[in-house]
Amino acid sequence: MKKIFFLLFFLIPIISYSQENNDISIGKTYKTYSKILGEERSYFIYLPKSASDRIYSKQKYPVIYVLDGEEHFQGLAAMMENMGSLRIFQESIIVAIPNVDRIRDFTPTHITSGIFLDSVSAKSSGGGEKFTLFLQNELIPEIESKYPTAPYRMLIGHSLGGLFVINTLLKHTELFNSYISIDPALWYDNSKLSKEAENILSDNKFKNKTLFISVANGFKKKLDTAEVRKTITPFNDAVLAMDRLKSALQRNSNKNLLWKIKYYELEGHNTAPFISEYDGLHYIFRDYNFLSVDNYDLFSTSVNDKTILDSLKSGYKQISNSMGYEILPSEQIINNLGYAFLRSNKFESAYHFFEMNEINYPHSFNVYDALGDYHSAKGRKEEAKKNYIKALSILDYPPTVDKLKALK
Template sequence: MKLTIFFLLLCSVFSGQARAQVGGPTASVRHIQSRVLKEQRTYTVYVPESAQDSLVGRQHYPVLYVLDGETQFQSTATILKQLSGQRVLPEAIIVAIHNTDRIRDLTPTHIESGLYMDRRGATTSGGGEAFTRFLQQELIPRIDSAYAPAPYRVLVGTSLGGLFVLNTLLHHPDLFQSYVAIDPSLWWDDTKLVREAGRLLAQPKFAGKTLFLPVATAFKEAGDTAAAAVRNTIERRAFLAVPDFIAELKQHPASGLRWSAKYYRTEGHNSVPLPGTYDGLRYIFSAHQRLSIDNVALLEPAVSKLSAPAMRDSLLAVCRLVSRQLDYVVRPPEPLVNRIGYSYLGRQDFAAARAFFQLNEQNYPDSFNVYDAMGDYYSALGDPKSAAQAFRKALTIYSYPETRQKLQALQAKTARKAGH
């Protein structure tokens, strides 16, 4: 009885519609009229604050597509904003998709009824492929057109959303680069997806793809587990669906999939999305944490024992590592390189400062900040002509009052010298 009640709770979780939570000025609620689904869909978009900063070069951000957006957006945005602010994660765009008919959209097959779904609840089930087409043909192209993101997409889903995530991975692996399937409802349709997994994972088509699979185990009674394990029943298959799926992952290392599963012994089905999302993003972007502000031995000139050239080379090596993991070019963050350059400039190590400022100039040639920093460098070096030239170029990109004042001061100083 406890087992049945537990799975009834799994089936109903997130089924209610919650009012959208919008966190911060860079998040907005948008709508799209879907021809595929024949309805209007709502989604919340979070864009990093740096995207609105006219002083730095244009960034291309990875995109996190989050299911159950009305309940999962706020926590995901908080995790991302906190950790990207520490450079543990990259800055990213979040697209949180709100529900209309959750059971319809997130289930890959139609069932008349099931062990944990009555006939009424299952009426509209099986619309997962249509929802996938909506993502592929309508929502993703709109996001790509509006924001010109980096070529890296992550799909995050919980419960039935986790089922949809795994179905997308197995049947449409190229739609996203990484997948976070949180406590997925693999019991659906008598574990049909689990039974398909071995055949699909045997195909070497998952190279470059990443999966993180958080599993909640709190409140799952040991007695129910033991009882389910000794009988070849629908209850047994449902209860062991996730462990069976993990076993299939282990049996197919040649698939090329990079994956990890984690059991959360003290989390239940409804509390695991928060730590599961946190750990999932950390796993997907694991190489990026080497750019963390805590890595002072590499990135802080006042602490590092590296020479300036060695520090620059090490930074570039880390970015190559991140690029290999994500399979697109990741450049050293402009603010980080700028800060290092100014640190050396303050110590009057002009050669080191120039090396870092020029690194930014190579990577972000459309940035106001790049040429404003070069102007400060030439001013400190005692080269007013080059400084003025750099400030003028900066002002062609963005008219910033302080830079204009620096240029006017240089011009006035030059005029006074010419008058003498």
């Protein structure tokens, strides 16, 4: 499918949201009844714009599950929309889960009180395992039955949600492929989870798992950890919890878990989430970055088409390896490269890109519409007709009907 503003695709991505009744819409709210939790739960869904595009082949998307959904959904969805259009992050579905009782749902054990949790607040604590079962047996199957999901899931949580993320990684490792834990509340239950981490991380079960942890140090007193270790108090134990987890990760760094901890000296506990999500996604989708619109050489018709194709094949192979499933070169990227070379009258080069799409996406309307344009530009009317007819057998698209009539 020819894009009139195809050059903008390479240089200036246009960001927009679907509009209904003149209102900007970034997602939708749904409800589901959980038998496990014994209550109705709502969730917010963000779908990439390409999910509703009929021109190209249907895609499948990684799914990002976000805790504290009422706080983090809109910012994360806007970030994903923007960074996806710039081809920095892989386009993904976002499922954000707003809270009912976050202390109950995010804590793995029951306590009567704690260093930062009084007895009233702690009364409902310890429902983390039930909430995990809700995700595993109810919400995730519902999402995967309704939406075009790829075999890749990510979990993001902040504070107690970050504690839940670490607990899920350690004790329900296979539930997600990657984890972003934002300033996690590792102090909970006398730092029990960070103490358990050493033995759990020694197990060789973390192959192809990725973990990003952020630590917000802004507004915190600078403490001498060596001095803190001399006296055992609940507060000192809490101060050392992150160091303890970091040491466990370092000692078991050969066990296939890919991890990174980033410290934010200028961010507080409540200002850390947005920048942590960006950095965490950048880390997890790092192999996707070669497709950035700023990588001009990859999208220039002055570069040999074989060089570009080899770069794309190699890059997507690396993406597939890091994500754990096969991801084909983007039909839209390849299509736009084909048209770029076609407009430069480099017909053989253009055909190499259109041919790649035909091999990878044999059921796409766009593939045959583009091949029709290619053969038409070459003066091969019969070949052009044949491809337009095949495109129209997939999708009745008026502009293609007009092109076919013009040839006849």
